[in-house]
Amino acid sequence: MQDGQIRRLQVEADAGAYEVIIGDGVLHRVDEWLDAIIERKATLLLVYDEALAEFLYHQVALDALRSRYLVVAAFALPSGEHSKSLEMAGRLYQSAIQAGLDRHAVILALGGGVTGDLAGFVAATYMRGVRFIQLPTTLLAHDSSIGGKVAVNLPEGKNLVGAFHAPKLVLYDVRLLRSLPDREFASGLAEAIKHGVIADPDLFAFLEASADGLFARDPDLLTELLYRSCQVKANVVSQDEREQGLRAILNFGHTVGHAIEAMEYGAYTHGEAVAIGMMAETRIAQAMGLATPDVAERLGALLRRCRLPVDLPDADQNPHLRDWLVEQMRRDKKAELRSLAFILPTAIGTVQIVKDVPEDVVKGAFFA
Numbered sequence: 001m002q003d004g005q006i007r008r009l010q011v012e013a014d015a016g017a018y019e020v021i022i023g024d025g026v027l028h029r030v031d032e033w034l035d036a037i038i039e040r041k042a043t044l045l046l047v048y049d050e051a052l053a054e055f056l057y058h059q060v061a062l063d064a065l066r067s068r069y070l071v072v073a074a075f076a077l078p079s080g081e082h083s084k085s086l087e088m089a090g091r092l093y094q095s096a097i098q099a100g101l102d103r104h105a106v107i108l109a110l111g112g113g114v115t116g117d118l119a120g121f122v123a124a125t126y127m128r129g130v131r132f133i134q135l136p137t138t139l140l141a142h143d144s145s146i147g148g149k150v151a152v153n154l155p156e157g158k159n160l161v162g163a164f165h166a167p168k169l170v171l172y173d174v175r176l177l178r179s180l181p182d183r184e185f186a187s188g189l190a191e192a193i194k195h196g197v198i199a200d201p202d203l204f205a206f207l208e209a210s211a212d213g214l215f216a217r218d219p220d221l222l223t224e225l226l227y228r229s230c231q232v233k234a235n236v237v238s239q240d241e242r243e244q245g246l247r248a249i250l251n252f253g254h255t256v257g258h259a260i261e262a263m264e265y266g267a268y269t270h271g272e273a274v275a276i277g278m279m280a281e282t283r284i285a286q287a288m289g290l291a292t293p294d295v296a297e298r299l300g301a302l303l304r305r306c307r308l309p310v311d312l313p314d315a316d317q318n319p320h321l322r323d324w325l326v327e328q329m330r331r332d333k334k335a336e337l338r339s340l341a342f343i344l345p346t347a348i349g350t351v352q353i354v355k356d357v358p359e360d361v362v363k364g365a366f367f368a
């Protein structure tokens with residue numbers, strides 16, 4: 001099979017810079033990409049989303065890895081958010097022990113954000129930390145695989161236990177996105193749109209021009225999209241790895257988005273909730289005189305073309321729902337002293353942090 005174009009970018013991190021390699025068909029050469037950074041005597045554990053077994057992606061990875069490394073164990077992770085648990089982490093630790101993983105071992109995650117977050121959490125904590133490699137298989141995972149945040153959920157809430165543990169490499173095979181259901185694909189596009197709005201008007205324009213080709217999974221368009229979108233994320237996190245300031249801009253759409261996700265667990269994908277959130281937060285910016293109406297118009301048009309929702313059905317007729325959502329936003333773990341703070345766009349490509357947004361402005365933002 002012919003390999004397409006490959007794009008590479010470097011992410012600076014405290015624990016050492018790492019590369020993101022994006023291209024069509026790169027997974028079957030995973031061993032070659034690892035060769036420069038992982039010694040042949042290292043023991044490897046591949047954690048993969050078991051839904052991928054149907055497409056034999058794990059087999060592609062295992063065949064390549066076993067051609068170069070002596071001990072390569074595999075762990076099939078049940079699909080879905082419920083796998084991001086301490087209980088599942090416990091099962092992974094046991095499997096790592098059984099496979100003989102020591103402090104010099106390497107854990108690889110083949111899957112979406114769930115697999116990456118859980119396997120990364122285990123890599124961060126097993127024997128006080130072993131090396132970690134991301135092999136993302138969803139579009140949304142371009143967001144989760146860069147930046148080094150890893151976590152599991154508690155029954156009380158998402159991502160409540162975690163660590164910062166940067167990967168040594170992110171190898172992104174766009175060919176695997178062909179089997180990703182359109183709804184999951186759209187969900188990942190929401191984060192790319194976010195990256196355009198917060199920092200890169202050219203990325204936003206690229207999405208406007210390429211949405212249809214992206215849904216058709218054109219490999220060169222996907223490679224270009226992921227390269228540009230990863231670059232925005234990489235730029236932000238390398239300037240603020242530990243989330244002291246700038247990294248907050250990545251939360252555009254997420255203050256409202258997290259409240260919507262809490263509403264009916266699982267009713268919306270993360271990206272769908274963020275899409276509604278970005279639209280609501282853009283209307284807040286407009287109501288506060290920070291953005292002209294064309295920002296909301298362009299964003300709304302792009303979200304629709306990317307098959308994402310722009311409104312919360314019934315929110316205009318349901319004041320109780322709006323009260324409840326605002327209460328969730330005040331409780332957001334990132335909210336300071338229950339204030340309503342938002343990342344608001346002032347134009348496509350620029351955002352501003354605004355604290356103490358009046359409650360009635362927030363409630364008015366759920367409908368156009």
Ligand SMILES: NC(=O)c1ccc[n+]([C@@H]2O[C@H](COP(=O)([O-])OP(=O)(O)OC[C@H]3O[C@@H](n4cnc5c(N)ncnc54)[C@H](O)[C@@H]3O)[C@@H](O)[C@H]2O)c1
Pocket residue numbers: 049051052079080081084111112113114115117137138139140141143144145146147148149150151158159176177178179180181184187270
């Ligand atoms: N660490 C971070 O910085 C960060 C950032 C954003 C999101 N996240 C986390 O990421 C998670 C969501 O990630 P996600 O949307 O990738 O979810 P996911 O890993 O659950 O994948 C979504 C679905 O797609 C399936 N799938 C994956 N790859 C596929 C493929 N190539 N073909 C067919 N089906 C495939 C999976 O089995 C699953 O059903 C959440 O837990 C969220 O908290 C973390």
Ligand SMILES: [Zn+2]
Pocket residue numbers: 143191254270274
């Ligand atoms: Zn997100």
